[in-house]
Amino acid sequence: WWDNVWINEGFASYFEYFGMDGIAKSMELEDQFIIMYLQSALSADASPNTRALRHTVNSPTQVTGHFTGISYSKGASFLLMLKHMVTEETFKKALHLFLIDRAYQYATPEDLFLAFQNATDQDNIVIDGLDIISFMTTWVDQPGYPLLNVDVNMNTGLMNLTQERFYINENTAPTNETWPLPLTFTSGKDLNWDNLNVSRVMTSRTAQIQKEPGHDWVIFNVQQRGIYRVNYDTHTWEMIASTLNSNHNAIHHINRAQIVDDIFALMRSGKITFQLGFYVLEFLKKDTSYYSWYPALTGFNWIRNRFLHMPDVLAEFDAILYKYLDAVITNVLYFAPSNERLTNSPNRIFVLSFACNIGHPGCVADAVEQFRRFNAQPSVPVHPNLRRHVFCTGLREGTYENWQAINNRMRNSNNQADELAMLRALGCTNDYRAVEDFMNMVVSDDIKAQDKVNAITWLLAGNRNNSASFLEFLKAGDNVQKIRQAVILPASFNTVLSTLASYLDVEGLNEMERWLNENQQAVPEFNVGLSAINSARANQQWGTDKARDILEAVRDSSSVLVPSIMLVLSTMIALMLK
Incomplete structure (x- = not known):
């Protein structure tokens, strides 16, 4: 049964979004699913040691490992892809047949596969001669996912396609897997963003598709289904x-x-140059869409974290990011108006949190002013959707007394969401007394057990200087045992060690390594910590190696490909003269 957790969790995640989407289109849940779940699945499934949706488990630890992004996000994304393969009506029929056939009985993936076979047969759904059971079996039993490479011959219109397994690490050796790949595409001269019907299933490593000749861009995977x-x-x-x-x-x-998420992944994996990648991302300086900026913030933050050990590089990169952020900050505003589009609110939360965290002058100034007004008149609260960045920035720039006031407010709150917003903000302090109080709260009953791991993460992420303080706290007395008991699960303590290593500087990593090696009996998870230290050093080395190329690419991405654009114009003229 545990081998097939993805069926339970995948369907639960799918209907979490698409059940409500059926009755409230204004919430844009179908679109939000793509950036929250499908893109999350692509991130989780890009390493060589990832697991398939269905894989055998033989221990409690392996059972716990099933409850990851693979079962949830990839499971749900697979169902969405399947729906657009067979049409929504046939998808619903297949689920109906599955439920009726297995009512009050256990079910296996093969039962689900057979239900889809019967439904497609009944509805005469034939897609490129595809065997639906084979399609589903491959996607369920094979880990990873493909990268589709598209090479367009502008003169003939012939598109040469190749697929390969995508690995996020550029040093991973290529492998030979293929997937039955449902293809959709549109082009600049024949735009149709609404046709999500699969036109072809690519079952081999290579394929060709003919389109109209001419100088024309194409985009595959329409609406990223x-x-x-x-x-x-x-x-x-x-x-x-x-x-x-x-x-x-x-x-x-x-x-x-899709383009934003793919570009960051392709740059990380060495599939495209930083010069080309940031040239494509130049449009973010004008685009203010939540859907563009959610993956953009993830991508920018990933790069920033590799520069944390190089203050000068980080400062220059952040200053350039301010230019990317100006338009979207102007759009989301520093306040929350009433009756706005639903996705404006999360866009504001994520954008302003990121902007203030990297020191965007306008964001910091406004947050500090809002925090000052709140301290002067606590009866006038900060809007709930602004509290994350206002409280965090206020405490980062504020005093120990400010920290105590928010801590007292959190203790007296009976609103869980409000409590978590304040707990996250308390971790942003750089006051040594507040940091000490926060760490003691973690090992006491002042923070709920289910929130302790997040609390440690927020302390480390809220202010990088806090990582050294937390390491010293961990080393003192019996605090290792206290932290282990506080977070309850062994896997949670492993997360604490890994997160700590990711925020330490070079000296901090050396000190953590020395401590773990000297205290292996007191810290039986020392191998987890040492592995996390090696990963952190690799991340720092990646930043050191790539910093020059990234800064050169991002300094003026709007002009770095001028010679290429001239080539485009020359090609257009040549085509016109044919």
Whole structure:
């Protein structure tokens, strides 16, 4: 039974979004699913040691390992892809047949596969001669997902396609897996963002598709309903970038989100250069969509974290990011108006939290002023959707007395969401007395057991200087045992060690390594800590190695490919003269 947790959790995650989407389209849950779940699945499933949706478990630890992003996000994303493969009506029929056939009995994936076979047979659904059971079996039993490479011959219109397993680490050796890959695409001259019907299933490593000849960009995976990334030849990327920079709304907002997420992944994996990647991302300086900025913030933050050990590089990178943020901050505003579009609120929360965290002058100044007014008149609360960045920035710039006031407010609150917002903010302090109080709260009953791991993470992420203080706290007395008991699960203590290592500087990593090696009996999880230290050092080395290329690419991404654009113009003229 534990082998197939994905069926339970995948369907639960799917209907969490699409059940409500059926009755409240204004909540944009179908679109939000793509950036929250499908893109999360792509992130979780990009390493060589990832697990398939169905895999055998033989121990409690392996059972716990099933409850990860693979079962939830990839399971739900697989169902979405399957729905668009067979049509929504046949998808519903298949689920009905499955439930009726297995009512009051146990079920296996094969029962689900057979239900889809029967439904597609009844509805005469034939897609490129596809065997639906084979399709489902491959996606359920094979870990990972493909990268689709698209190379367009502008003169003939012939598109050469290849697929390969995508690995996020550029040093991972290539492997030979293939997937039955449902293809959808649209082009600049024949735009149709609403046709999500699968036109072809790519079952081999290579394939060709003919389109109209001419100088024209294409985008595959329309509205990103398929579990795969897409990389184009350089010329096609340049044309997509040109379109995005001149009118980003010409490309569907979900495909803009896809492009942003894919670009960061392709740069990380070495599939494209930073120069090309940041040229494509230049449109973010104009685009204010939540769907573009959610993956953008994740990507920018990932790079920033690799620069934390290089203050000068980080400062320059942050100053450049301010320019990317100006338009979206102007759009989301520093206050929360009534009757706004639903997705404006999370966009504001995430954008302003990121902006204030990297020291954006306007964001910091406004947050400090809002926090000052709140301290002067506590009866006038900060809007709930602004508290994350206002409280965090206020305490980062504030005093120990400010910290105590928020702590007291948290203790007296009976609103769980409000409590968590304040607990997160308490971790942003850099006052040594407040940091000491916070760490003692973690090992006491002042913080709920289920919130302790998050509390430690917020302390470490809220202010990088806190990592050294937490390491010293961990080393003192019997605090290791206290922390272990506080977070309850062994896996949770492993998370604490891994998170700590990710925020330490070079000297801190050396000290943590020395402490673990000298205290192996007191810290039986020392191998987890040492592995986390090696990962942190690798991340720092990646930042050191890539810093020059990234800064050169991002300093003026709008002009770095001028020679390529001239090539585009020359090609257009040549085509016109044929």
